[in-house]
Amino acid sequence: MAIKVNQSKQYRIYIKESKSWVDVNKEFYTNYYRDINAYRKRQQEHGRCVCPASKRYLCDMDCMTCPYAKAGDQLSLDNTISDGEGNEKSWLDDMPDESAAIAELMEDAELLRAL
Known part of the structure; x- marks a missing residue:
């Protein structure tokens, strides 16, 4: 509306x-x-x-379907930046991987079975 x-x-x-x-x-x-x-x-x-x-x-505040919506000042994690040496990397490269490693999950499962 x-x-x-x-x-x-x-x-x-x-x-x-x-x-x-x-x-x-x-x-x-x-x-x-x-x-x-x-x-x-x-x-x-x-x-x-x-x-x-x-x-x-x-305007109904639904920017996802609005033809007048733009990205504006929002940047993607794929946005690349250059360091002083000219190397480029994306912001996504700097995000830590917080998911548990498969090996850790297997160890935890074996430990639970042993207990």
Whole structure:
């Protein structure tokens, strides 16, 4: 759902699924739009939302399906960085592997069976 106000000061919400407008009272409109507006502004500050003003009524805070969503300042773990010697490595290379080694699991299983 998204919200839009027309010139006659009627408060309306646009429902994407049915592609129709629904009249609402001012209190509901204000509460609903406050959340959407705050979320969209936060996304715009980080370059993740490039929604034009004429399409803001379509905003439902679902950036995964929005055609105006961008990566912004989010970087992937595949992002590569260069050290002073020109060698490149991804951030994923620096993450420790926290999964238990197969040998350790086998030892623990044998120990449990022995006990």
